[in-house]
Amino acid sequence: MDIFEIDGPVHLSGAIDVTGSKNSTLPIMAAMLLAPGISVIPNAPDLADIRSLETLLESLGAKVHRNPDGLHINSTVIDNPVGAYEIVRKMRASICILGPLLARCGRVKVSMPGGCAIGDRPVDIHLRGVKALGAKIHLENGYIVAEAPAGGLAGTQIFLGGPFGSTVLGTDNVMMAAVTAKGTTIIESAACEPEVADLANCLNAMGAKISGIGSPRLVIEGVKELKPITYSVIGDRIEAGTFMVAAAITRSKLQINNCQLDHMLAVTDRFRQIGVAVETSNGGCEVAFDGPIRPADITTQPYPGFPTDLQAQFMALLSMAKGNSVVTEKIYPDRFMHVAELNRMAASLRKEGPNVIVAGVDKLVAAPVMASDLRASAALVLAGMAAEGTTVVQRVYHIDRGYHRIEERLNAVGAKIRRKSV
Ligand code: EPZ
Secondary structure, eight states: OEEEEEEESOOOEEEEEOOBOHHHHHHHHHHGGGSSSEEEETTOOOOHHHHHHHHHHHHHTOEEEEETTEEEEEOSOOOOOEEOHHHHTTOGGGGGGHHHHHHHHSEEEEEOOOOBTTBOOOOHHHHHHHHHTTOEEEEETTEEEEEOOTTOOBOOEEEOOBTTBOOHHHHHHHHHHHTTSBSEEEEETOOOOHHHHHHHHHHHHTTOEEESTTSSEEEEEOOSOOOOOBOOOOBOHHHHHHHHHHHHHTTOEEEEESOOGGGOHHHHHHHHHHTOEEEEETTEEEEEOOOOOOOOOEEBOSTTSBOGGGHHHHHHHHTTSSSEEEEEOSSOTTOOHHHHHHHHTTOEEEEETTEEEEEOOSOOBOOEEEOOSHHHHHHHHHHHHHSBEEEEEEOTHHHHTTSTTHHHHHHTTTOEEEEEEO
């Protein structure tokens, strides 16, 4: 098991490259099941979550390997449409094979994802969507079994809204099931995240006919077949936001390459409130900050609102603000595993239901802390770079799920992070 030893406080300088988006790559890998043949994602990030889905696709019959020119997925043969619990439980996004396998094979068995550190991961809206397309669904020993009618799936109008608004992977699943369904499908209350738009653009490049991309109303005209593709994904806006917080929390200036600021308007709005200047520069952005950190209230929302995946990182930053902030989590009300850990570092955070009252303190102090979900763990690394002393973060594998060699990239701009196996 790896740990990080992080010396602080540090100042950073230089440039960091953001990788291809994890949350675009995962559904796009699943979409390649729809088109028998070899598809390639040239900039698929090399992450534990991506490797988990590679393993799952191979268990379905696909051949997956990484070449210098990108991730190759050969989906010519798919002879075992079963998403096994052993893989799905490690990576809930595996549920995104449901739609494409239903469309391709007419029958799919995939494990219910089960809960995780950020809360329950229900898939009821995914099932509502594929049922509306004609699939018969039943549960069997913790597995979802979905079967398309003999004549195939049929387009219809589907409302995909839920108690927390839209669903990203639910929209992805229904879109992938609908692209070769008979007739037209209209998805109302579709997720508008850039990663959903990226998937839709990839599907259209494969021959699908999707309009309304980026809007809450997607119109999908069923086509007969899709073709394999070579498709590069968008930059990872959550990784970009994490590195922007790294610059702010260490009061540094950083160039962040390959980030699309037009995907991050809610994030730059909060940075402005905090007093952090973010400027477009050379196909990315430049963040320059020397404090003081102003307090700011944050409420997570579906896109274009503030992303839940940056909530923990901003809380680490606001924990040293000159004043109090309120952070409200409206997507995953339990997504506060980082609160107790930041308090161990002398932050002053108080949870009140879906809110955390952040009373700003002058400084954080190093401590041994425990990583939990992917983004909470990144927040602890950010806090460690600002805290006085050496912070030890345990269970670093959580971070490796979503950030490629984060310590090497941060050390290259001045961080002092040592990865150790214990
Ligand atoms: C995607 O998860 C992302 N993962 C998550 O990022 C992200 O936090 C989340 O969207 C919200 O933006 C990937 O894209 C691989 P949802 P997803 O369905 O699609 C509820 C990370 O750190 N819901 O949009 O699983 C659900 O419980 C990960 O990279 C239902 O109630 O999230 C949640 O409260 C973590 N029923 C809300 O909707 C359903 O059928 C939004 O979830 C589906 C979801």
